[in-house]
Amino acid sequence: MSDLLSVFEYQFFRNAVYASVLISIFAAMIGTYIVSRKIVFIGGGITHASFGGIGIAYYFGVNPFGGAAVFAIMTALGIEWIAQKGKVREDSAIAILWSLGMALGIIFVFMTPGYTPNLMTFLFGSILSVSTTDLYMLGGFGILVAIIFAVFFRPILYTAFDPEFARVMGVPVSTFRYMMSVLMALAIVISIRSIGIILVLSMFTIPQITAMLFTRNFARIIPLAAVWGISGSVTGLLLSYLLNIPSGASIIFFLTIQFLVIKLVFVLKKTFLQRKRK
C-alpha cells in the first residue's frame, strides 16, 4: 500500500492525476450532451478526422495540436451543417470525414522526412508526460465549459432534445448546435494528448453511460459522470503503475470494468427484488 501511495511523490504522476480529474470534469458535461443526443458516432468522426490535421501539421513543421484543432472544428461544423441541411446522409458524411482524416494523416506522416517521435503520443496518449502548462490549458478549458453549461444549460438541453420545438419557441437552435459542435471538437482535441486518438472517446461516453444507470436526469448525470470518470481514471492510472501497462489503455479498461460491475449490481438487485415480490 505504501508503495502505491509513494507514487504520488512524483510530480509527473500527480500531474497525470490532475489531468485525469480535469478531463473527467469537462468530459462529463460534453459527454452527457454527446450520449443524450446519441451522437457518439459524430465524436468518433471528429476524433479520427483530427489525425489529418496532425499529419499535415507534422509535414509543415507546425504545432500538431493546432492542426488537430483546425481539422476537428472543421469536421464538427461540417457534420452539423450536413445534419441541418440534410443534403447528404449524416452517417455517410461522418464515415467519409472519419476515413479521409485518417488517410490524410497517414499520407502526410509518411511524407514527412525523418522520424516523427511524438506520433505514438497522439495515437495512444501520454498522460504521464502532462506538463504544468497542459494542466493550465485543461483547467482553463474546463472553466470555460462549466460557464457555458451554467449560463446556457436550458437552451443546450432544449436544442438537444427537440430542436424543432426550440426553433418554434425562438431559441437560436443553429447557433447553439454549432457552438456545441466547436466545444465538442475542442474537448476531444485537448484530451487527445493524454488519452490518445484511439481511446479518447471512451472518456466522453463510458462515465456518462455508468451515470445513466443511476439517473435519467440530464443535470444529475453530469456530476455523477464526473465522479465515475475521476474514480475510473485515477484507479486506471494506479493500475498502470502497479502492472506496468500503458496508462491510457489502463484508464479505459478500468472505466469499462467499473461500468460492468455497477451494471451487474443493478441486474442482481433487480432480480433479487423481483424474486422477493414473488
Next chain:
Amino acid sequence: MNKPIVILENISTGYTAKPVLEGVSLSVHQNDFIGVLGPNGGGKTTLMKLILGLLKPFSGKISFPSGRPPTGYLPQVSQIDKSFPITVKELVSSGLKDINPWFPHPGISQRKALHRMLDEAGLAELASRPIGELSGGQLQKALLSRALINKPRLLILDEPNTHVDKQFERDLYNWLQELNKEMAILLVSHDIGTISPIVKTIACVNGNLHYHPSNQLSEEVLRVYNCPVDVIAHGPVPHRVLKSHDHDKD
C-alpha cells in the same frame, strides 16, 4: 365572423425546389377548430410548419392581422426521443415563451405558471420523473402541457391520438373542446372517422388544400369535393382515411 388570426393566400412551399403544397389559401379565426386531414405525404405537416414559421413560402403570402399569435405546438409523439434524459418539469418549462431565448432561466411568475400547468394537467406528482418512465398518455399530456403553458391563441396538434389508449383519447378530446373556447385549434390527422365529430370544419390537404366548412363528411360531400375515402385496416380498428387524390379534378 371575427378577425382572422392567420391568413394564407395562394401559398406554394416545400423543402426542395419542387413544392409540396401549391396554391394553398386558408383563414384561421379565433375559436376555429379545424381538422387538417389528408393522406401520408399530402402536405399536412408542411402546412403546419408553414404556420409555425419553420418553413418560408416560395410564393404567396402568410399574414397575421393582429401580429403573430402565441402558438402552442404538439409534435407527433414518434418524433420524441423517450430515452432522452429530461424530466417532465423540464419538458413542460421548455414551452415558456416570455423569457429570453438566449438565457431562458424562468423567473418567479414563470415558475408559478409551470406549477399551475402541471397541476391542471395532473402531472404534479410526475414532475421530477424522466419522460422515459411515462406511459404514452402521460407523455402526450406532458407535451400538450408544454404547448399550453404559453397560453396560446392558436394550438397546432400533429396526430395527438397516436400511442394512447381509448380512455386517454376521449379525455384528450374533452380537454380540447374546453380549450377551443379560448383558442383556435388545428388538429392534424389522417383518420377522418375519429376526429370528424370533434372538429368544427375540415381542411383536406393533398398537395393543395380544400376547405370543407363543416365537419360532416358524408359520401355526398366527399363526391362533390372529389375526396375519396378508403376504409383500411390500419391498427387494431379499421378506420376511414383520405385516399391520395387530386383536387385539380374538382
